[in-house]
Amino acid sequence: QQQVKQSPQSLIVQKGGISIINCAYENTAFDYFPWYQQFPGKGPALLIAIRPDVSEKKEGRFTISFNKSAKQFSLHIMDSQPGDSATYFCAASGNTGFQKLVFGTGTRLLVSP
């Protein structure tokens, strides 16, 4: 019940295309859903996050869509660029006082020029 399932494992998108990464969770106590971006040789960094009281959050070319009833959320990267090539992790945590994030297994995105 603590798992966050992420798909696909890898993704190749042409420059200018839309990249879509999906995540699903079981634990209804989760109420914070961040996405982290990791470049080779670097640690992950927070990209964008959402709370379940909204269905969508957009920051520039990055959008999180959230479906509370289906317990699913997804990251959309519009107009994907080669510089977006990285590994993306979804995560979830509950409001338990301690920030214990449960991470998905990661998606390696390659944006071809």
Place this chain on the structure above:
Amino acid sequence: DVKVTQSSRYLVKRTGEKVFLECVQDMDHENMFWYRQDPGLGLRLIYFSYDVKMKEKGDIPEGYSVSREKKERFSLILESASTNQTSMYLCASSYPGYNQPQHFGDGTRLSIL
């Protein structure tokens, strides 16, 4: 900018050795975390600390211990290294609060021979 510094980028040790991984953050964060990152498994929490001398087990604490004697420093200890502990280890820190971003170091790639 928040800086989380891990003492070694690469480390090679032998089976049975006691191994210390060090992490220092410069943002006066209360929370600190140790994760291991393995292909196809994402990031898994080993231990975290919410205050000096306080620690909590994460999802995979077996074979590991931690030490937090000062607020800015969090050490991960492999009591008797084994080959299945070969991995990338990531340290992170954050302010209290379940929706605070975690700031990661660039990782230590540890090989146990």
